[in-house]
Amino acid sequence: MNRKLRMGMVGGGKDAFIGAIHRLAANMDGLIEIVCGALSINPEIAKDSGEMLFLPADRTYLTFDEMITKESLLPADKRIDFVTIVTPNFAHFAPAMMALDHGFNVVIEKPMTFTLDEAKQLKKKVEETGLLLCLTHTYSGYPMVKQAKAMVREGVLGKIRKVWVEYPQGWLSKLSEREGNAQAAWRTDPKKSGKSGCMGDIGTHAAHLAEYITGAKITHLCADLTIMVDGRALDDDGNVLLKFDNGAAGVLMASQVAAGEENALKIRVYGEKGGIEWAQQEPNTLLVKWLDQPTQILRAGGNYGDRLSGFATHNCRTPGGHPEGYLEAFGNIYRNFALTLTAKIDGTIPSKEALDFPSFEDGIRGMAFIDNVVASAASDQKWTKYVV
Numbered sequence: 001m002n003r004k005l006r007m008g009m010v011g012g013g014k015d016a017f018i019g020a021i022h023r024l025a026a027n028m029d030g031l032i033e034i035v036c037g038a039l040s041i042n043p044e045i046a047k048d049s050g051e052m053l054f055l056p057a058d059r060t061y062l063t064f065d066e067m068i069t070k071e072s073l074l075p076a077d078k079r080i081d082f083v084t085i086v087t088p089n090f091a092h093f094a095p096a097m098m099a100l101d102h103g104f105n106v107v108i109e110k111p112m113t114f115t116l117d118e119a120k121q122l123k124k125k126v127e128e129t130g131l132l133l134c135l136t137h138t139y140s141g142y143p144m145v146k147q148a149k150a151m152v153r154e155g156v157l158g159k160i161r162k163v164w165v166e167y168p169q170g171w172l173s174k175l176s177e178r179e180g181n182a183q184a185a186w187r188t189d190p191k192k193s194g195k196s197g198c199m200g201d202i203g204t205h206a207a208h209l210a211e212y213i214t215g216a217k218i219t220h221l222c223a224d225l226t227i228m229v230d231g232r233a234l235d236d237d238g239n240v241l242l243k244f245d246n247g248a249a250g251v252l253m254a255s256q257v258a259a260g261e262e263n264a265l266k267i268r269v270y271g272e273k274g275g276i277e278w279a280q281q282e283p284n285t286l287l288v289k290w291l292d293q294p295t296q297i298l299r300a301g302g303n304y305g306d307r308l309s310g311f312a313t314h315n316c317r318t319p320g321g322h323p324e325g326y327l328e329a330f331g332n333i334y335r336n337f338a339l340t341l342t343a344k345i346d347g348t349i350p351s352k353e354a355l356d357f358p359s360f361e362d363g364i365r366g367m368a369f370i371d372n373v374v375a376s377a378a379s380d381q382k383w384t385k386y387v388v
Contacts, residue, residue, distance in 0.1 A: 001342050004033045008071060008080040008104075010064045011087035013039035013049035018109065019086050021330060022136070023053075026084070026347040028331035031338040035059060035080060038067040069198045072102040076161045081341065082107060082132070089200070090192045093118040096133070100125045105132040105341055106284075107334070111204055111370065112363025114194050119274040119367040123360045130247040132344065134337040135358040135366075137208045139265060141329035141336075143308070143315045146356070148269065148276045150309035151288070156352045157271030160214050163250035163269040164243065165206045168258035171235050175229055188234050196370045197234030199225060202265075203254035203373065204366040208358070209267055210252065211365065213276075216244035218369070223376035228257045240373060243383070247379050284324055300324050312354040333357050364388060 007026060012019020016185045019039070026032040034282065036059035039049040043062050050060030061067035082105035085095050093113045096106050100122070112135055113119045126133045139145060149158060176184035185191040187201055194200050220243040225235040236257050242250030258264075265280040277287040288296040299321030308316075315332045318324050324375060339354035370386040376384035 001346050004031060005081045005341060006035045007080070007107075008067055008083050009034055009037040009039060009215060010067070010083060010085045011039065012084075013042075013045045014044055014052055015040065015042075015182075016086065022084055022086050022107075022328070022334075024327055025098075025330035026334045026338075028327070028336070029335045031291055031324075031335060031342070036061065036067060036071060037253075038062065038064045040285060045187045050282065059336055065098060068095070068098050068104065070103050071104070079347070080104060081149060084098060085109060088186045088192050089194050093122065094234070097125060097310040099210065100129050100131055102205075103129070105134075107134045107136065107337060108363075109135055110135055110208075110358075110363070111200055111366050112193070112360065115203070116364070116367040116371050119360075119364050122350055123132070123364055123371065126360050132337065133360045133363070135360065135363045136333055137205065137212075137358040137362060137366075138326065138330050138333060139209050139214045139280060140358055141315065141332035142278075142280075142283050143312045143324060144283060144298065145209070146173045146315055147214065147286055147298060147300075147308050147312035148214065148267075148278055149215070150311050151276065152214055152271070154271065154309075157269070157275060158273035160216065160244075160246055160271045161249045161273075162270040163210050163244070163248055163267070165210045165250070165265075166253040167202045167206045167263075167265045168195070168254075168261060169256045170184055170259040170261040172232075172256035173259045175231050179233070187221070188232055188236075190233055193234060194370065195234075195374050197232070198254050198256045199373045200234075201242075201254065203238060203240070203252065203370055205265065206252050206254055206267075207369045208362060209265070210242070210250060210269075212358075212362075213269055214244065214246070214247055214248065216246040217365070217386075218250075219243050219245050219386050221372055221376055221386060222383050223373040225373065225377040235377075238373065238377070240376075245342045264314050267343055280326075283329070288289050295349070306331060311353055311356060314351075 017223040038061040083099040222241040240252040274290040343350035
């Protein structure tokens with residue numbers, strides 16, 4: 001295919017939290033261009049945002065249904081190839097379902113939907129249409145996360161026994177939702193965020209990372225959720241014990257009241273022979289700890305290319321010693337999705353590295369994680385069977 005993929009965006013206007021990040025990530029490899037958008041529910045912001053992005057006036061839409069309907073009527077060489085949805089949780093399902101109904105592939109922010117039932121409906125629609133759905137679980141895009149996954153898959157660490165994953169933040173240590181913080185306002189509102197606050201927002205990232213690296217699925221959990229800040233409607237702190245289908249045990253901690261922390265996501269995975277440790281605040285480094293030899297330090301970049309898996313090197317962008325951060329990881333998600341979609345349009349087979357991006361299956365498990373954690377926290381039973 002001798003052209004860029006054409007993207008339409010729902011949400012993500014000039015006043016948005018994550019829209020600009022999506023556009024930077026999508027544009028990073030020159031494979032995608034934004035050609036239209038319904039960028040805000042506020043008409044003035046939608047128009048202003050379209051002008052800032054140099055979108056044509058007739059492709060700067062005021063609602064997502066107008067965008068999807070009108071784009072579907074354009075000639076094949078003009079209309080969009082996919083829709084990116086960057087709205088708050090409660091506004092994911094409707095545009096995603098409508099896009100799929102009109103033949104458009106979808107990229108969507110996590111959590112995938114507002115409820116598990118909505119997630120299952122999206123899964124059914126994706127399977128019916130044969131279209132692609134990419135879920136932006138960004139942390140799985142880091143090269144050294146992919147290296148960790150490859151090492152576990154290849155049995156380098158032996159049988160996996162223990163998983164520790166933590167995601168502490170401190171930005172909700174005060175009642176910021178009542179102090180004019182728009183991001184805090186919707187993320188702590190059950191009508192917009194869903195039944196969980198902290199666990200729905202960042203706990204799902206931690207759970208996805210644990211399952212992604214280990215290749216194992218959570219089967220049981222024991223959760224404790226807490227509202228630490230008086231007056232808040234949803235949990236802002238939580239601890240979860242985990243059991244996996246490979247026999248491993250796990251501990252997951254997520255908190256948005258860890259004062260002073262930013263985005264200190266960290267995971268440790270231990271097997272019979274050794275363990276790995278990765279932290280988002282030092283993303284180029286993967287520590288490999290051995291039972292019978294000194295700790296090994298693996299680094300992303302060209303200097304270590306002969307020692308890394310193909311999945312890691314496929315997602316390395318900078319020369320050794322130069323940071324590869326959040327934007328690059330986000331870009332890897334978009335690039336792999338774009339390579340897979342391009343191959344589908346061309347009728348070719350994408351590489352296994354290109355196929356490595358989160359999908360609707362990850363979205364289903366994310367919504368199930370929220371449901372099960374909330375149910376466990378409300379129960380007097382020690383363990384809750386994990387229901388998907």
